[in-house]
Amino acid sequence: MIFKLFAAFFKIGMFMFGGGSAIIPLLQAELVERKKWLSEKEIMDYYSIGQCTPGIIAVNVSTFTGYKLGGIRGSVAATLGIIMPSLIIITLIASLINLFLDNQYVIHAFTGIRVAVAALIADVVLSMGRKNIKDEYQFAIFVVVAALMLTLSLSPVWVICGAGALGLILRRGKTA
């Protein structure tokens, strides 16, 4: 089981492109339909928990699934499986890219790519904002943090701790 878990998540890591939610269709195809290890509802549970626990969502979901299917050893196997393709492929790309960085065409291409990435980041802010900022309280936090960052450029760790503490104090007893 331990090796099977590693292999299944290696395959998922190999074929997933993008952020956390990109793992869902792959989990469904591989673990629910093909291997019948899990039900669809279990996957949604792991996904919602994976979103609330610290760290990369796809890694959290993998660790969680691995734990359910094979205990602590299973969770380590699934996690190693999901990160292994990244380690191999990124290391290869990163070492190859250094060879081409002086090339004129590569320089032009990367200038264009950076513009596209800037636009992608702008859109992430917009779509995440629309999903997660639902009332005046959350909007106020968004504005205050943005203003503080632009004037003081605080460390992200302090911002997360500060916002969390504020939530615990101001929203005591309320339901989200």
Add this chain to the structure above:
Amino acid sequence: MIWWLLFFEFFKIGLFALGGGLVTIPFLFDLSAKYGWFSSQELFDMIAISESSPGPIGVNMATYVGFKTLGILGGIVATAGLVLPSVIIVIIVAKVLEKYRQSNTFENLMYSIHPAAIAMILYAGIELGKMVLISPMLIGIGIIFWGAIHFIKLHPIVYIVLGGIIGVILKL
């Protein structure tokens, strides 16, 4: 010493980056300013490559930053640092699942942290944008890209490849 620092910084990111891989951007921006292991320009390239290669974006970026800083072993150390908090916390949560999920305190915590995390991505985006959108032409192309991304919604890889092609054609 730098090995330990690399591991520790990514352990911190794994612990405090709540959300998807792109939430790590403000943390990586902070790293570049603090240690100079890589430039902000390079951060853009890392984001582009991480979005277009297989695997979770956050893991890809950790491997890339680690590799840039200390070579192949650096990539492994940074990635290990990033996922270790997840593994520990998820195992604990899995054990006390039901109690934890229904906790009101926890919901309130996330309710306040999410908008802060988005504001930090906005900040990192603005700072990075200042370095890249340096001419009226680049700003114009950026706006067109944003419109296409927002209204057509294809996979990010499409826009990254398109950006590369436009860059070569227009000699940006």
